[in-house]
Amino acid sequence: MKRTRTGLIVTVTLFAAACGGGSSDNPPGDPGANWTIPISEVRDGGPGKDGIPAIDFAEFSPIDSPEFDFLLENDYVVGVFMDGEYRAYPHPILNYHEIVNEEATFTDFVLSYCPLTGTAMAWDADDDVVNSEFGVSGLLYNSNLLLYDRETGSHWSQMLERAVRGSRVGELPKRIQVIETTWETWKAMYPDSKVLSVETGHERDYFAYPYATYRWDEFLLFPISFDDNRMHRKRRVIGVHSGAFSKVYQIDAFPAETTTLHEQISGAPVVVIGNSAANIAAIYSRELADGTVLQFSPVQGQLPIAMTDTEGNEWDIFGMAVSGPRAGTRLEMTNSYTAYWFAWGTFYLNAEIHYN
Amino acid sequence: MKKTIRPFLAALLSLSVSPAAATTCSCANVPLLGTMELATPGDGKWFLATTYEFHDASELVSGSSTIPDNTGRDRTSEAFVVEVSRGLVGQLSFSAMLAAVTHQRTVGGIRDNVTGLGDAVVMLKYSPAAISLYSRNALSFGVGAQLPVGEDAASSGGIVLAEDLQPSTGAFAGLLWVYAARSLNDSGGARVYASATYQNNGENDRDYQFGHSTTASIGASYQTQTPWGFNLELLYRQAERDERAAAEIPNTGGEWLDLVPAVQYHINDSMALRASGKIPLTRNLNDQLQFTTKYAVRLTFSWVFGD
Numbered sequence: 001m002k003r004t005r006t007g008l009i010v011t012v013t014l015f016a017a018a019c020g021g022g023s024s025d026n027p028p029g030d031p032g033a034n035w036t037i038p039i040s041e042v043r044d045g046g047p048g049k050d051g052i053p054a055i056d057f058a059e060f061s062p063i064d065s066p067e068f069d070f071l072l073e074n075d076y077v078v079g080v081f082m083d084g085e086y087r088a089y090p091h092p093i094l095n096y097h098e099i100v101n102e103e104a105t106f107t108d109f110v111l112s113y114c115p116l117t118g119t120a121m122a123w124d125a126d127d128d129v130v131n132s133e134f135g136v137s138g139l140l141y142n143s144n145l146l147l148y149d150r151e152t153g154s155h156w157s158q159m160l161e162r163a164v165r166g167s168r169v170g171e172l173p174k175r176i177q178v179i180e181t182t183w184e185t186w187k188a189m190y191p192d193s194k195v196l197s198v199e200t201g202h203e204r205d206y207f208a209y210p211y212a213t214y215r216w217d218e219f220l221l222f223p224i225s226f227d228d229n230r231m232h233r234k235r236r237v238i239g240v241h242s243g244a245f246s247k248v249y250q251i252d253a254f255p256a257e258t259t260t261l262h263e264q265i266s267g268a269p270v271v272v273i274g275n276s277a278a279n280i281a282a283i284y285s286r287e288l289a290d291g292t293v294l295q296f297s298p299v300q301g302q303l304p305i306a307m308t309d310t311e312g313n314e315w316d317i318f319g320m321a322v323s324g325p326r327a328g329t330r331l332e333m334t335n336s337y338t339a340y341w342f343a344w345g346t347f348y349l350n351a352e353i354h355y356n
Numbered sequence: 357m358k359k360t361i362r363p364f365l366a367a368l369l370s371l372s373v374s375p376a377a378a379t380t381c382s383c384a385n386v387p388l389l390g391t392m393e394l395a396t397p398g399d400g401k402w403f404l405a406t407t408y409e410f411h412d413a414s415e416l417v418s419g420s421s422t423i424p425d426n427t428g429r430d431r432t433s434e435a436f437v438v439e440v441s442r443g444l445v446g447q448l449s450f451s452a453m454l455a456a457v458t459h460q461r462t463v464g465g466i467r468d469n470v471t472g473l474g475d476a477v478v479m480l481k482y483s484p485a486a487i488s489l490y491s492r493n494a495l496s497f498g499v500g501a502q503l504p505v506g507e508d509a510a511s512s513g514g515i516v517l518a519e520d521l522q523p524s525t526g527a528f529a530g531l532l533w534v535y536a537a538r539s540l541n542d543s544g545g546a547r548v549y550a551s552a553t554y555q556n557n558g559e560n561d562r563d564y565q566f567g568h569s570t571t572a573s574i575g576a577s578y579q580t581q582t583p584w585g586f587n588l589e590l591l592y593r594q595a596e597r598d599e600r601a602a603a604e605i606p607n608t609g610g611e612w613l614d615l616v617p618a619v620q621y622h623i624n625d626s627m628a629l630r631a632s633g634k635i636p637l638t639r640n641l642n643d644q645l646q647f648t649t650k651y652a653v654r655l656t657f658s659w660v661f662g663d
Contacts, residue, residue, distance in 0.1 A: 039514045046518040048463040053427050203424050210644040212606040219603030
C-alpha cells in the first residue's frame with residue numbers, strides 16, 4: 001500500500017483539508033464519468049473495486065466429487081451449455097465472487113451472478129463488443145451488480161445488459177443462455193456435467209451464506225429507485241422484456257409438473273417453460289429463422305427434455321432440439337432471466353404479472 | 357507541585373484509552389481506537405489533548421477466524437483529534453471533542469481516499485469521588501452526545517462513498533459513560549480502573565444507522581518516579597449490526613477483545629506525551645466476512661493548565 005501521509009505531518013494535512021471530499025485512482029484506460037444511468041442511484045457497495053474477487057482461473061470437478069457434499073439439494077446453481085459441455089456454477093460459490101471469467105473449450109465467456117438481485121447472466125467474451133475479462137466494480141445500481149471490463153474500465157449494468165459508463169457505453173453484450181435451478185434438479189438432469197470447484201484460489205466458507213437472512217426476508221441492503229409492492233420483494237420470478245413491455249412469471253407458482261405457456265411479448269411469440277417442483281423455468285422464441293412458429297406441448301418426467309412440438313421434435317430446457325427433424329436446432333433466446341421480484345420491478349416498471 | 361500534578365496528569369491519561377472513544381469517529385464497524393480522553397479536570401482547570409491515530413482495518417475475519425485475503429486490500433483510517441475539557445463548579449466538568457478523519461480504501465492498486473471533519477462529541481461529567489489525600493477511589497459518570505457536524509456525504513467520481521468511508525456518521529448519538537478507579541498506593545501513581553460506555557446511534561439522512569455499541573474496559577496504570585508511566589488495558593466492545601431503513605446489514609457488528617498497552621512521558625508537570633497501541637486478542641464477528649482491526653496506534657499530547 002502506498003501511504004501518502006505519515007506522522008504528525010498527517011495531522012496538519014488532515015485539518016488543512018478538513019472540508020471533506022474524496023478521490024479515487026482511476027483504473028488504466030478509464031474514459032471518464034459519462035454515466036448513462038442516474039449517478040445518484042449508483043451506490044458504493046463497500047468492498048471497493050475488486051474487493052469481491054472474480055474467479056479468473058476456474059477449475060471444475062465431476063458432479064459426484066466429495067467437494068460438493070456441502071451443497072444442499074435446494075441450493076441453486078447456474079447452468080451453462082457451451083461448446084458441447086454442461087457446466088454448473090453453484091450460488092454458494094458465486095455469492096463470494098459474483099464473476100467467473102471463463103474459458104470454455106472454444107468460447108470465452110463471463111458469467112456473473114448478483115446475490116442481491118438474484119440474477120445470473122453469461123456474456124460471450126470473445127465477440128467484438130465485450131472482448132475482455134470482467135471484475136466486480138464494487139458499485140451497485142438499483143442494488144444490482146455493476147461489472148467493469150478490464151480492457152477499457154467501462155462499467156456494465158448486469159440487469160440492463162449494457163455498458164453504462166465508459167468508452168463502451170450503450171454497447172450490448174452477446175448473451176449466452178443460462179438456466180437456474182436447484183442442485184438436486186441439475187444433478188438429475190446432467191449427471192455427467194462439470195461443476196465449478198471450490199478451489200477458487202480464495203479461502204472462503206462457501207457453506208455459509210454471507211448475507212444472513214437476505215434471501216427470504218423483506219429487507220433491502222441498498223435503496224432502489226422504485227419499489228413495486230405487488231409481490232414479496234424476494235419472490236423469484238422469470239421475466240422477459242421487449243421494449244418498454246415486460247412480463248414476469250412466479251417460478252413457485254408454476255404447476256408441479258412441466259408447463260408450457262404460449263405468450264406474445266410485444267407481438268413476438270414465445271414459449272414459457274416452468275416447473276415449480278423442479279424449480280426451473282426458461283423462455284424462448286417460438287419463431288424459427290425460417291419463419292415457422294412452433295406450438296409446444298410439455299413433456300413430463302424427462303427433464304432436461306421439456307417439450308415437444310407439432311413437428312415431432314423434442315426440445316430440452318436449453319432450447320435445443322434433441323430429437324426429431326430439427327435436431328440440433330436451437331430456439332432463439334429472449335431477453336429473459338430469473339430475478340428477485342423487487343429487482344425486476346425496479347428495472348422494468350409496470351411489469352405485467354402472470355397469475356396462474 | 358511536582359508531586360501533585362504528575363499523578364493528576366497520569367490519572368487523566370489513564371483515562372485516555374477509554375472505550376468511549378471508539379464511538380466518536382465514523383469508521384463503521386472498524387472504530388478508531390480512541391478519540392476522546394474523557395478527562396475530568398478539577399474545578400477551574402483546563403485539559404487540552406491532541407491525538408493522532410492510525411488504524412489498520414485490513415484484517416479479513418470470518419466469525420472468529422482470520423482468513424487469507426488475496427485481493428491486495430488495505431483499509432486504513434487516520435484521525436486527528438482535539439479535545440478540550442474544563443472543570444466546572446463542584447464535581448462537574450465538561451468535555452468537547454472534534455476530529456478530522458481520513459479514510460483510505462485500496463484494493464488491487466485502486467485507492468479511494470476521503471478526508472473531512474468527523475463527528476463532534478460533547479459530554480457533561482459528574483465525579484462524586486476523586487483520588488486524593490483522603491480517598492483512594494475515583495468515580496465519574498458522564499452523559500453526552502455525538503453531533504454530526506462533519507462530512508457524511510463524501511463522494512468519489514460523483515458517487516457517494518460507503519458509510520464506513522465517510523468521516524462523519526451523519527447521525528446524532530447518545531452516550532453514557534462510567535469510570536471507576538482505585539489507587540493502590542498512597543501517591544496515587546499505581547491504580548486499577550474500569551470503565552464502560554454505551555452509545556445509542558441515530559439514523560443519518562440516508563437511513564443508515566451504525567449499530568448501538570457497548571464497551572467495557574479494565575486496566576492498570578503505574579507512574580514511576582521518573583517521567584515515565586505505563587498502562588495496560590483490556591478492552592471489550594460489542595456492537596449490534598448496522599441498519600439501513602430498519603434492515604440489518606449483514607457482516608456488521610460483533611464482539612472484540614483487544615489489549616491496549618500504553619506508555620507516557622511527562623515533559624514537565626503539566627504536559628505529557630502518550631503512545632498506545634491496540635492489539636486484537638480475539639473477536640467474534642457477525643456473519644461471514646468482515647474487515648476489521650489489524651492494529652492501531654495512537655500518539656497523544658496533553659496539557660493541563662489553569663488554576
